[in-house]
Amino acid sequence: MKQEFLKLSINTKGQKLYEFTDQTIDWIKKNNFKNGLLNISIQHTSASLIVQENADPDVQTDLINYFDKLAPMDKKLYIHTTEGKDDMPAHIKSALTNNQISLSVKDSELLLGTWQGIYLFEHRLEAQKRNIVHHFIGD
Amino acid sequence: MKQEFLKLSINTKGQKLYEFTDQTIDWIKKNNFKNGLLNISIQHTSASLIVQENADPDVQTDLINYFDKLAPMDKKLYIHTTEGKDDMPAHIKSALTNNQISLSVKDSELLLGTWQGIYLFEHRLEAQKRNIVHHFIGD
Amino acid sequence: MKQEFLKLSINTKGQKLYEFTDQTIDWIKKNNFKNGLLNISIQHTSASLIVQENADPDVQTDLINYFDKLAPMDKKLYIHTTEGKDDMPAHIKSALTNNQISLSVKDSELLLGTWQGIYLFEHRLEAQKRNIVHHFIGD
Secondary structure, three states: OEEEEEEEEEEEEOOOEEEOHHHHHHHHHHOOOOOEEEEEEEOOOOEEEEEEEOOOOHHHHHHHHHHHHHOOOOHHHOOOOOOOOOHHHHHHHHHHOOOEEEEEEEOOEEOOOOOEEEEEEEOOOOEEEEEEEEEEEEO | OEEEEEEEEEEEEOOEEEEOHHHHHHHHHHOOOOOEEEEEEEOOOOEEEEEEEOOOOHHHHHHHHHHHHHOOOOHHHOOOOOOOOOHHHHHHHHHHOOOEEEEEEEOOEEOOOOOEEEEEEEOOOOEEEEEEEEEEEEO | OEEEEEEEEEEEEOOOEEEOHHHHHHHHHHOOOOOEEEEEEEOOOOEEEEEEEOOOOHHHHHHHHHHHHHOOOOHHHOOOOOOOOOHHHHHHHHHHOOOEEEEEEEOOEEOOOOOEEEEEEEOOOOEEEEEEEEEEEEO
């Protein structure tokens, strides 16, 4: 049984879903992973990871709008406001979604459903560099 | 160290929590797993997986009602409406809960708390067939 | 490849975030874990686990206040009220956050970001004893 690590960096430009399914699958293929567990974690608390529909891009727009309404960028609502009106809502959105996702690899295939993609969900307004750790354990 | 996979299919009939703790434990026993990690993932983005209380069924009713109020089935709120009034709320509920859960197995026991059960949380109104992948890695 | 387990108990006193990052790192060091996956799960459905910012404590206060508004302690809103006004909101907050988190260990280091800490998020008002299972698989 072996283990491999990859630090994937994604430069974000505002609140959006950034898909990285292809980079993940490329890494699996390049390393010839057969069966194992792939743990993906984000090293930030103002952006998150989600598995979502990759078919209709309107789903992503609706998700962004929904979370913006659920955790409004209104400084009057929060104590922690020194890092900007979008920072505390970003922490909340992070708590409501995921910091990490574990996916299974079987017979060299990442076991995602037909309409599933893996996304970095950026919650900050300004450009950011986000680190996403990939960790494979298996054979 | 060994790995095993199981694809569990559950036929759902509307918005409800469908418990499958027994099927998971049966699979662990049948395979005589001793210690290891069990990754459970759902291959859909309009239903999700949650670990919740298995004692009072009212908890499940309250959860369903709560999530319905939090992500209302109102087409005016969303752009993505072509798949029905329940589809975009289903994606939102999926993002707010989990696509996958990793559980630990120790001394042939699934380490759940006394009142914890594993549930498929169906967010669509129509009947669906849902695929839930079980992946064990351990000995 | 080896596996180790630790049951960490935390006594909580009301709705708060209780950090246990140091206990987790101490256990990794004591066992001399080098590379592997660390699965942390909570054996309760009225408290949860989150990875959040460990810099400004106001973030934690804002999180607690936010979740209290999102799932209000108002018995009129729920059917399940026999365990107190805070119990059903606690189950909801648990569903909205996490029962378990998988973290990666590389070169004897827990791969958290600079500002990330691991927290038990207590949702009940009364004092509780919470069990948090740590499970390491790796070398």
